[in-house]
Amino acid sequence: MLRECGVDHVKVEPLAERLAVTKGSFYWHFKNRNDLLRSLPEFWARSQTDPVVAHVETTAGSAIDKMRAILEFIAREDPDRYDNAMRAWAIFDPEVAAAVAQIDDRRMATVRALFEGAGLNPDDAAFRARLWYFYDVGEHVTRDTPVSVEERLERAQHRLKLLTSDLD
Amino acid sequence: MLRECGVDHVKVEPLAERLAVTKGSFYWHFKNRNDLLRSLPEFWARSQTDPVVAHVETTAGSAIDKMRAILEFIAREDPDRYDNAMRAWAIFDPEVAAAVAQIDDRRMATVRALFEGAGLNPDDAAFRARLWYFYDVGEHVTRDTPVSVEERLERAQHRLKLLTSDLD
DNA sequence: CCAATACCATACGCCGGCGTATGTTATAGT
DNA sequence: ACTATAACATACGCCGGCGTATGGTATTGG
Known part of the structure; x- marks a missing residue:
């Protein structure tokens, strides 16, 4: 979603739907949306x-x-x-x-x-x-x-x- | 707002507040938010x-x-x-x-x-x-x-x- | 002088997205 | 066999932002 639409379209619920899970599950893996966002740069850097x-x-x-x-x-x-x-x-x-x-x-x-x-x-x-x-x-x-x-x-x-x- | 935060932060109500008007007024000048957005590139190009x-x-x-x-x-x-x-x-x-x-x-x-x-x-x-x-x-x-x-x-x-x- | 129009305010309904509280299932350790 | 925990689902309340309907004011042309 980041690649295709930019950060501001990285949202919890659409993301959950795309992964075919519910957002309740999301909040098990991440504290909140910001927590996900702050994890992305490192994730990207590692992929580089x-x-x-x-x-x-x-x-x-x-x-x-x-x-x-x-x-x-x-x-x-x-x-x-x-x-x-x-x-x-x-x-x-x-x-x-x-x-x-x-x-x-x-x-x-x-x-x-x-x-x-x-x-x-x-x-x-x-x-x-x-x-x-x-x-x-x-x-x-x-x-x-x-x-x-x-x-x-x-x-x-x-x-x-x-x-x-x-x-x- | 475009300059400082990006397109996705160009929103009607915050914009109206920043201009110290109400959004009712906004919808007089623009059909809707998308109408404003589509007008921006030309506006920018003209400023260039x-x-x-x-x-x-x-x-x-x-x-x-x-x-x-x-x-x-x-x-x-x-x-x-x-x-x-x-x-x-x-x-x-x-x-x-x-x-x-x-x-x-x-x-x-x-x-x-x-x-x-x-x-x-x-x-x-x-x-x-x-x-x-x-x-x-x-x-x-x-x-x-x-x-x-x-x-x-x-x-x-x-x-x-x-x-x-x-x-x- | 008055009516039309430009410009703005108020107030409402709606929806998408956030976060939380609480349930449910499966698996693993003892 | 029992419980703890990991991983998910369900369901709710809340808010910010969109768009619309409607009402108000001020300016201007006839």
Whole structure:
């Protein structure tokens, strides 16, 4: 329900009906609605045992090779509406914003390390990782019309070229 | 209320109280709540008579000079929570998504034109504009902790350098 | 001057969702 | 076999928000 309609539609009774139980049962597992909501960010964060991070660690080759691997991996993944839902929530809830920011930082750190591995100094690497990562965020957040995998792959190549043309 | 809490908190009675009128009065101006909501995207779009576009047109100099002008302008602007609210809304509402996408396209087109003016072919210019613009989106959407103007200005310079280093 | 219209208030019925109090069943430990 | 506890169901009271019906006031054109 969070994914499809946003936090404000995560409500006890509709949720119970969807699970084919009664709300009496809900209040056995959660103290109240707020208790459920506060448990969601952690639940989400745990589900983000980043396949990306795992994927980059199993990839051999240079830093740029790994970057290419990441980009292809992400391009093939179908866009994660869960991420978007959390981000939408985070806009109005500082606690959630902090949780999301933590994940963002972790992901950016991965990319930053790769740029450092490609020879950039920490500052430049950090900024280039921001540029890299924010592009992902922008693509996800603004995706009102779906884009084909081919299109995404092509853009990924373009991005890699642009962000690493001065390296090697 | 949209800005501060999101669409789902745009409700008739709280709204009426905030305006120190009764809801009877509300239903004179709007058919119902949905009528109000559907009027909001257009209202927002109209408020986006882009100061940025206006600003770039009054700036003299080369394409890159104009880019610099844009970046400085945006860096000094305080982050627009209205934009974020619309974006959060758009995630769950295709109609709103279309409205926001229209604004996004318009803004990107401005940047794209500048990159073309700097000598890039349409495709490269389009992609680089995406990279440029999505960075803005990412910075706004992920801003849980505020950043100083100086920091933003420095990042703007960094961005300009990175995205135009091969031009001139 | 008065009636039409714009604008707002009052008052009501309704429903969805919250939380609680209390029952019911199944399972496991002793 | 008995009880404790986990997991669910039933049933209620409450409130916030929606929409409607109706009444009031003020301004304005004829």
